Amino acid sequence: MWRDAWLVAGKDVRIELRSRVALWQVLPVAVLSLVLYAFALGPGRAALAAAAPGLFWLAVLFSTVLAVQRSFAIESGEGTRDGLRLSGIDPAGVFLGKMAAVALELAVLQVVVWAGMTLLFGVHVATPWLAVAASALATVGLAAAGVIYGALSAGLRVRETLLPLLVLPVLAPVLLAASRAWAGALAHGSVSAGVGWLRILGPFAAAYVVIGIVLYGPLLETG
Amino acid sequence: MSRAGTGWSSRTLNTVGLAAVVSVAATVWLGLWVTPPDKVQGNLVRLVYLHPPVAWVALYLAFGLAALSSLLYLWKRTRSLFWDRLAAASVEVGVVFTALTLVTGTLWGRPTWGVWWTWDARLTSTALLLVLFLGYLALRRVPAEPDVRAKRCAVAALVAFVDVPIVHFSVVWWQTLHQGATVLNANLTPTIHGSMAWTLLLGFVAMTLLFTWMVALRYRIEVLADRAGDAVLEVTLAERWAEDDAPPPERADLEAHVPTGSPT
Numbered sequence: 001m002w003r004d005a006w007l008v009a010g011k012d013v014r015i016e017l018r019s020r021v022a023l024w025q026v027l028p029v030a031v032l033s034l035v036l037y038a039f040a041l042g043p044g045r046a047a048l049a050a051a052a053p054g055l056f057w058l059a060v061l062f063s064t065v066l067a068v069q070r071s072f073a074i075e076s077g078e079g080t081r082d083g084l085r086l087s088g089i090d091p092a093g094v095f096l097g098k099m100a101a102v103a104l105e106l107a108v109l110q111v112v113v114w115a116g117m118t119l120l121f122g123v124h125v126a127t128p129w130l131a132v133a134a135s136a137l138a139t140v141g142l143a144a145a146g147v148i149y150g151a152l153s154a155g156l157r158v159r160e161t162l163l164p165l166l167v168l169p170v171l172a173p174v175l176l177a178a179s180r181a182w183a184g185a186l187a188h189g190s191v192s193a194g195v196g197w198l199r200i201l202g203p204f205a206a207a208y209v210v211i212g213i214v215l216y217g218p219l220l221e222t223g
Numbered sequence: 224m225s226r227a228g229t230g231w232s233s234r235t236l237n238t239v240g241l242a243a244v245v246s247v248a249a250t251v252w253l254g255l256w257v258t259p260p261d262k263v264q265g266n267l268v269r270l271v272y273l274h275p276p277v278a279w280v281a282l283y284l285a286f287g288l289a290a291l292s293s294l295l296y297l298w299k300r301t302r303s304l305f306w307d308r309l310a311a312a313s314v315e316v317g318v319v320f321t322a323l324t325l326v327t328g329t330l331w332g333r334p335t336w337g338v339w340w341t342w343d344a345r346l347t348s349t350a351l352l353l354v355l356f357l358g359y360l361a362l363r364r365v366p367a368e369p370d371v372r373a374k375r376c377a378v379a380a381l382v383a384f385v386d387v388p389i390v391h392f393s394v395v396w397w398q399t400l401h402q403g404a405t406v407l408n409a410n411l412t413p414t415i416h417g418s419m420a421w422t423l424l425l426g427f428v429a430m431t432l433l434f435t436w437m438v439a440l441r442y443r444i445e446v447l448a449d450r451a452g453d454a455v456l457e458v459t460l461a462e463r464w465a466e467d468d469a470p471p472p473e474r475a476d477l478e479a480h481v482p483t484g485s486p487t
Contacts, residue, residue: 148382152375156365166358169351170382207385215378218297222367222375 001096004089008097013104015074022070022105030063030113034120048121053182057175059113060106060142064171065164067105068146071098072154081155085220095147095216099209103143110135126187130194134181137201141174144208151219177201228305230442243436246429253422267334272422274327276430281324282349284434285317286356290384293377307373310380311363312441314356316434321353355383369449 016022037055041047048055075081084094117123125131149167153159177200184194231239254272261268292310295301328346329339340346359379363372 145382148378152362152379152382158365162358162361162365165354165361166379169354169358172351208382211382211385215297215381218374219378222371222378 001090001093004093005096005100008089008094009100009104010097012071012074012098012101016070016101016105019074022067026063026066026070026105027109027112029066030059030109031116033059033062034113034116038120045122049123052117052121052123053186054175054179056110056113056117056182057138057179060110060138060178061168061171061175063109063113064102064106064142064146065167067102067109068150068167069160069163071102071147072150072159076154081220091217091220092213094220095151095212096209098150099140099143099147099212102147103139106139106143107135110139124187125182125185126189127185127191127194130191131182131185133198134178134185134194134201137198137205138174138178138181141201141205141208142171144205144212145170145174148208148212148215148219151216152222155222173200173204177204229446231439236436236439236443239432239439240436243429243432246425246432250422250426250429253418253425258418258422264335267331268419270327270331271419272426274324274331275423276426277320277327278324278349279427280430280434281317281320282352284431285313285320286352286380286384288438289313289317289380293380293384296373296377297381304369304373307369307377308442308445309438310377312438312445314359314380315441316437318353318356318360319437320430320434321349321356325349325353352383359383 034055037051038048041051075084114125146167149163149170153163153166156162177197181194181197181201183189184191184197230236250272254269258269258272260266289310292306292313296303296306296310325346328349332341332346333339359376362379363376365372367375
């Protein structure tokens with residue numbers, strides 16, 4: 001399973017490195033959203049800084065939908081999904097591989113978006129370990145749930161419109177918990193309150209990774 | 224299950240339906256006329272006979288049944304379209320009850336809290352649950368082979384069901400305006416008495432019967448709709464063949480007319 005996961009993750013990351021769709025399309029949209037937030041909330045730094053954790057995770061959330069759509073778009077070509085199915089690769093391995101690739105893209109995206117936020121909104125992380133822990137758990141949760149729903153809607157004619165409807169309500173607890181955890185990690189934030197929210201991010205990530213490993217087999221058969 | 228797969232016989236269905244209507248009527252009568260107003264909440268307390276039973280059906284019974292049926296469909300030994308249809312019927316009725324939970328909740332919230340809506344954890348997660356299962360119904364409407372659609376929907380229901388415990392524990396995790404559990408509190412001693420407790424209990428029975436009746440009816444409609452779909456297809460095909468007064472076309476001829484290339 002782990003070897004298969006490594007192969008699939010390597011495939012997805014290699015395709016992204018060569019096609020650079022995530023780099024030139026998904027990432028710029030996330031950075032653009034920072035400017036749009038400023039337009040929506042006004043140029044005052046206080047309002048932007050107060051809303052920064054939520055806006056950050058909102059950007060990550062919508063980027064997750066794009067990243068997942070991209071992750072399954074690369075397999076929508078002639079018979080690629082059939083090929084993957086017939087290759088004898090463990091479905092759990094396919095799930096973990098695709099999840100790892102999406103998680104890696106989201107991690108890179110978070111670094112860039114946070115750098116942009118520090119620059120444009122003037123916010124600073126005071127407790128880095130809390131921010132990193134929340135990010136790591138949230139990223140695994142987002143990628144796991146995202147890939148499950150990506151597989152569910154892959155191959156459907158209505159996938160572009162169906163995926164956000166299916167996946168955004170599921171990801172909402174991650175948005176809430178990760179935003180609150182990051183609020184705790186910022187300067188003047190309450191670290192203990194922030195740490196409490198990891199109790200939601202951890203089980204969420206664990207639950208969706210387990211569900212993905214167990215149910216990806218039946219899901220692959222529906223494509 | 225009798226009548227070759229359409230679920231309960233008409234007689235059983237009508238009996239359950241009658242029991243549901245009678246018990247709902249009895250709950251209304253007891254709730255509005257027999258029970259006394261509450262010391263603190265006054266007549267508002269009468270919503271307690273409706274709101275928690277509707278929420279119980281929506282959040283636990285409907286989505287619990289949907290998750291269980293979906294699990295049984297996915298498990299190869301028990302795989303049958305019966306479970307798929309049961310899950311679909313259960314989610315559809317569950318969505319109606321979830322919407323009712325939110326409506327009765329806001330009606331109660333306005334006079335007690337002073338606002339129609341508050342971003343309380345339980346309210347918010349119930350609203351999320353509604354959207355989650357609306358997504359399930361949207362997925363169900365996507366045309367596909369019955370077994371492919373069943374598998375896809377079963378996975379969607381199970382993945383969405385993980386949200387239900389979050390709803391349940393949210394009131395503990397994110398204490399805000401919403402009151403905690405009254406009947407099932409930590410030491411399991413109900414804090415309401417007499418006619419009010421009995422009426423509440425009857426409310427639970429009534430809503431459960433109503434749910435059972437609606438699911439059984441919805442299940443039958445699902446089976447009949449599938450059958451009607453097959454019948455219409457057969458009649459249409461027969462008509463087309465009769466029009467040409469020619470033998471049915473060979474498979475190779477049919478395939479020759481299918482456009483090549485896959486839709487992207």
